[in-house]
Amino acid sequence: METTTLASWNVNSLNVRLPHLEEWLKLRQPDIVGLQETKLEDPRFPDSVLAGLGYRSVFCGQKTYNGVAILSRRPIDEISCVMGIPGFEDEQKRVIAATVGDLRIVNLYVVNGQDVGTEKYDYKLRWLDAVHDWLAEELKSHPKMVVMGDFNIAPDDRDVHDPAVWNENHILTSTAERAALRRLMDLGLHDSFRLHNEEGGVFSWWDYRAAGFRRNLGLRIDLCLVSDALREHCTAAEIDREPRTWERPSDHTPAMVTLG
DNA sequence: ATGGTGGCCCGGCCA
DSSP states (O other): OOOEEEEEEEOSOHHHHHHHHHHHHHHHOOSEEEEEOOOOOGGGOOHHHHHHTTOEEEEEOOSSSOOEEEEESSOOEEEEEEESOTTOOOSSOOEEEEEETTEEEEEEEOOOOSSTTSHHHHHHHHHHHHHHHHHHHHHHHOOSEEEEEEOSOOOSGGGBSOTTTSOTTSTTTOHHHHHHHHHHHTTTEEEHHHHHOOOSOOOSEEOTGGGTTTTTOEEOOEEEEEEHHHHTTEEEEEEOOGGGGSSSOOSBOOEEEEEO
16 A cells, blocks of 8 residues: 555644644645644635645634644545534534545544533533444445544543543543543544554643643643554554644644554 | 633633
């Protein structure tokens, strides 16, 4: 199979982070990129700028909050694009899917959930249920699938800086959230990072507050899941910390996977 | 971490 590099990056406003994205695309030259938290309405999406760097774009955004996009150096089958979870009424722009060659790319900005027990937490769990049922269907017609995104769930204790704080009752690590992620993965979706790395303390997000990055007080919540059919083709996975070191960074850094 | 910073549109929401 042709070598393909994919990345997921929550840019926390593409308006602010476009220079970072341009710089990083030139540096790493990924084939396919999923962006989250673009925070841009569609008419303002910088597709011509990205085209200048060789990337086609499909996007689904809104003002102020949320917003997702897929960029690709190869043709995107626009007919096959899906915006939102089919059958799940949702004002929030958190889901986009597209086909590139024989790869199905699903890009998710999973609900944060605020705090365990809140209305937003319930919405997160309902939303993840709907994603589960949709992906179960989607996998039947698209076995070669990459499900990437900001999952807003740290898979296990290796993925948090302090498991005493980030425990079974805490948002992003609670029992129900981890069970929902497990249920998604039980569809035959594998955390590419864990196919190649066993160590803890490798993070993709650090809070802007309390100098989180400098002290490496982070979480690994940005994931690239590969389907059963791609598992043996997954040759590498890493988190690229570099853009987090740049001036005025996103609080997230890209999670990458290589298929070959 | 009842705190802290950052992005949005304009003091409060969301992360």
